[in-house]
Amino acid sequence: MAHSPTETSAGQRELFDSLVRLHADELKRIAYIYVHDHAECEDIVQEVFISCYKNLGNFRQESEYKTWLIRITINKCKDHHRKWNFRNLVYKPVIGLFKTGPSAEDKLMGRHHSQEMIVQISALPAKYKEVLILYYYQDMGVAEISKVLDQNVNTIKTRLQRGRESLKLSLERSKANGSV
Structure with missing residues (x-):
């Protein structure tokens, strides 16, 4: 039986909220180890969850959500490193x-x-x-x-x-x- 767009959207919002609650702190720790800046790691994790929200309907169930989110986080951290020259930053x-x-x-x-x-x-x-x-x-x-x-x-x-x-x-x- 097909779900209406409203039912699917509500289910996705619920799933998304659950993913944020379960994995946000863990993703922040990963991002922090990469960028060594609290503000930047917060921004990266926010970008991760924006990507997650936009692509939640396309998730292919080939891995766990946690694995998928960690992969997105690592990729966002790598993108961040490409954008900035970290040799000039002082570690906090x-x-x-x-x-x-x-x-x-x-x-x-x-x-x-x-x-x-x-x-x-x-x-x-x-x-x-x-x-x-x-x-x-x-x-x-x-x-x-x-x-x-x-x-x-x-x-x-x-x-x-x-x-x-x-x-x-x-x-x-x-x-x-x-x-x-």
């Missing part, structure tokens, strides 16, 4: 973006570690950065990352390994220079 501190340990001291140390980790991840090439973000911050498996990024599973495994190595070297250099 991360406050309260990621939850840390239970005690105040643990929270402070965890926040410092998270800040340093985010700065180091942000400095990596995009192909490593996006895999590390999805693997560690979104708890996605290699197969799911492969779908989100539309890349071969072995490519994702290689990028994950190389990204970890690059991050480790970067953190060791940072520690040697006394910034950690």
Whole structure:
């Protein structure tokens, strides 16, 4: 039985509202790790949901909505990077973006570690950065990352390994220079 345009529209609005409630914070964290600016990440997530709303009727159910939204977010972040020269930006501190340990001291140390980790991840090439973000911050498996990024599973495994190595070297250099 065919639905009237009003029924379909109401169902889509309800689905859209649900997607915003379920995924907005998660998409903001992903965008923040890419652009390192709260205002910019808010703008990117708003663009993601505008795209989502416009294309909700065209969603082909080949993946989960979460996977689709993360893919849109990553693409919007890449577009943002193409528009701006980030070498001239100063990174702003991360406050309260990621939850840390239970005690105040643990929270402070965890926040410092998270800040340093985010700065180091942000400095990596995009192909490593996006895999590390999805693997560690979104708890996605290699197969799911492969779908989100539309890349071969072995490519994702290689990028994950190389990204970890690059991050480790970067953190060791940072520690040697006394910034950690």
